[in-house]
Amino acid sequence: MKVLTVVVPCYNSAVYMDRAIESLLIGDEDLEILIVDDGSSDNTSAIADEYEKKYPNIIHAIHKENGGHGDAVNTGLKYSKGIYFKVLDSDDWFDKNSLKKILNILKSMINNFEQVDMLIANYVYENVNIHKSKSINYKGAMPEEKIFTWDDLGHFKNSQNILMHSVIYRTEILRECNLELPKHTFYVDNIFVYKPLPYVKTMYYTNVDLYRYFIGREDQSVNEKIMIERIDQQIKVTKIIIDCYNPMLIKCKKLRKYMIKYLVMMMTISTVLLLKDNTQESLNKKEELWCYLNSKNRSLYEEINKSFLGLLMQIKGLLGRDIILLGYSLSRKVFGFN
Structure with a gap:
């Protein structure tokens, strides 16, 4: 059985998918690489088949009708044979030395019957527009190089x-949570990343920069204009997350706190984008989203209202809007996202 399956969803990725796939090959036969061609119209399909032909014991090309990024991940999960599972977008790549270390950690756990439910590593924003790299780590938030639980x-x-x-x-874990x-x-x-969380009991954090997250292309889904x-799709996903669970009922205090923090982030993203658009339609959608949260889960709504975002949302008019957008602008400069 493979140690790790890495799914590479590809849609018209011919120009840049090589870098993603080549960054995985050092994993040798411990790794299963599933290139999921999501109904591409360029040369993606042929490139995927060529890789499978060259590395038949490592790489498998899967061709399907276009269903979007999520459906490509679903397909990869369906065919996955690895004990562990990760997604690498076709315009991103892995640091090879970090991947070697993580594979060694996973193999050691498997050999010692100490499998964890979730392994976390750092990722790096690679912003081509401002020539800035920023590593996001979890120092202080998680114990390093040891198995731990939410309570830790x-x-x-x-x-x-x-x-x-x-x-x-x-x-x-991904299959258990359906x-x-x-x-x-x-x-x-x-x-x-949200739905499996209540199923996760054990974790491991290694402080290495594995994932290189390439941003700054004008056609990327995380481009602010796009x-x-x-925004309707961002709102749709936010509502799905609201409907997943009632985190107020999660018994583990620290897991509950983190899940609420994640929902605050999702509400913040939607709120900021709607405020930046600043049309009457967008402002109505902002109000509707907060009303949706309130109607679905009053206790969660009240809890989020205690957060910094919630407090800002209570500042009506231009002042509240300007403060929220200023905070967003400062975050962009510090972390280099979008």
Whole structure:
């Protein structure tokens, strides 16, 4: 059995998918690489087949009708044979030395019957527009180089969210929680990292920069202009996360606190983008989203209202809007996202 399955969703990725795939090959036969061609119209399909032909024991090309990023991940999960599971977007790449270390950690755990449910590593924003790299680590929030539980967590800074870039799940955890991402929907990576959390009992954090997250291309889904254009999809994903669980009922205090923190982040992103658009339609959507949260989970709504974002939301008019957007602008400069 393979130690780790890495799914590479590809849609018209011919120009840049080589870098992603080549960064994985040092894993040799411990790794299963699933290139999922999501109905591409360029040369992606042929490139995927060529890689499978060249590395038949490591790489498998899967061709399917277009269903979006989430459906490509679903397909990868369906065919995965690895004990652990990770997603690498086709325009990103792994640091090879970090991947070697993580594979050694996972193999050691498997050999010693100490498998964990979730392994976390750092990721790096690689912003081509401002020529800036920024590593996001979890120092202080998680014990390093040891198995731990939710009760062992420290304080999470605002930047220290567990994202698809940083997480490796034990494959069976994803199947146990019945993870199925919606088709033709952007930003489903948030569901991917949120829905399995209550099923996770043991974790391991290694302080290495594994995932290189390439941002700054004008056509990327995380480009601010495109995110505003696709705000309905951001809102859709936020509502799905609201509907997943009632985190107020989670018994583990630190897990409950983290899940609420993640929801605050999701509400913040939608709120900021709607305020930046600043049309009457967008302002109405902002009000509707907060009303949705209130109607679905009053206790959670009240808890989020105690957060910094919630307090800002209570400042009506231009002052509240200006303060929220200033905070967003400062965060962009510090962390180099979007």
